[in-house]
Amino acid sequence: MKKILVALLVLIVLAAAGAGGVFMHFQNATTAPHAAADPAPKEFVVKKGASARSLGQQLQAQGFLDDPTVWRFHLWRRGSLNVKAGRFMLSPTASVAELANALEGQPLPEDVPFAMIEGWRLRDTDQVLAAQGLIKPGEYIAAASQPGRFAAPFPLPTRSLEGYLYPETYGIIAxxxxxxxxxxxxxxxxxxxFYDEHKDEIAKSGRSLHDIVVMASMLEREEPVPSQRALVAGILWKRVDKGFPLGVDATSRYELAEWNDRKAFLKRLRDNSDPWNSRTRAGLPPGPIGAPTVDSLLAALRPVKSDYWYYLHDAQKVLHPSRNAQEHEALRAKYNVY
Incomplete structure (x- = not known):
């Protein structure tokens, strides 16, 4: 009987020791840094109504911890966790305890969409940013007029970043x-x-990146149908190479306070000294006339060769190319385009 009692006592001691070892293992695991291949902070989203306990598997799935059991142990030891719904930036190398503390903090502010429309000029973006109370009027233009303050793996123009500020919807914190x-x-x-994927093709094109951006900015305004822009690019590049004026009226609108101010536009067309008047001046305009999309940039990079030298759009904005001045004039009369 005595031997049985001794054996039971030994088993109890071993069980207690084992439980203590397990406890210490989990205790240490909650404070140990997590091993991660990429230590860069990542966004973690807590959905509305999510319980603290349910986050363990989500944290594991996104690479913030290896064992959700350790997360549950920490919650048990902690007693409670006041998790807030929202977005959090968490470190993949943080310990379980650090993750819990971070998730009790304030979520990241919610961003709001800012839509920059294709073809917009610096002044257009500046005007909308100012109207939304995000900047003082002129602040965006002033910053974009100092390209040396920004970084890029390609040469930035010295005068202005017009054309290099990609138009899309950005999430911003107001x-x-x-x-x-x-x-x-x-x-x-x-x-x-655009650039990263096509830099080798740009280098082999025989055109500088800047000239491609200038051409693309005109295509964005000149041709409403993206699939037609490469054809228009072929016509315009041919005129550039032969020293003919481009005749792109959008260039004469570039410096107007209001793009659709017809009276001011017609005045600019009659000004032969205007460097942006591409009806009378050969070659590309002095710079981009707005923000081109990747469709226009690719069209400028990959122009379609054709027999056409001219083109116009009818009242429905349908493209009509022509091979010579006689055909072009006939189309102008047909569609009443002057």
Whole structure:
């Protein structure tokens, strides 16, 4: 009987020791840094109504912890966790305890969409940003007129970043809007959408990146149908190479306060000294006339060769190319385009 009692006592001691070892294992696991291949902070979203306990598997699935059991143990030891719904930036190398503390903090502010429309000029973007109370009028233009303050893996123009600030919808934090950070995001988006994938093709094209951007900015305004822009690009590049005026009226609108101010536009067309008047001046205009999309950039990079030298659009904005001045004049009379 005595031997049985001794054996039971030994088993109890071993069980207690084992339980203590397990406890210490989990205790240590909650404070140990998590091993992660990429230590860069990542966004983690807590959905509305989610319980603290349910986050363990989500944290594991997104690479923030290896064992959700450790997460549950920490919650048991902690007693409670006041988790807030929202977006959090978490470190993949944080311990379980650090993750819990971070998720009790304030979520990231909710961003709001800012839609920059294709073809917009610096002044157009500046005007809308100012109207939304994000900047003081002229602040965006002033920052974009100092290209040396920004970084890119390609040469930036020296005068202005017109044409290099990619047009799309950006999520912004209204209470913490920094105009220079926003411009850098636009340059980075230009790089991601166009330059990185096509830099070798650009180098082999025989055109500089800047000339491609200038051409693309005209195509964005000249041709409403993206699939037709490469054909128009072929016509315009041919005129550039032969030293003929482009006749792109959008260039004469570039410096207008209001793009559709017809009276001011007609006055600019009659000004032969205007460097933006492409009816009378050969070659590309002095710079881009707005923000082109990747469709226009690719059209400028990959022009379609044809026999056409001219083109016009009818009242429905349908493209009508022509091979010579006689055909062009006949189309102008047919569609009443002057």
């Amino acid at each position: 209470d913490n809007f920094k105009v220079e950070a926003f411009i850098q995001r636009q340059i980075d988006t230009f790089r991601a959408r």
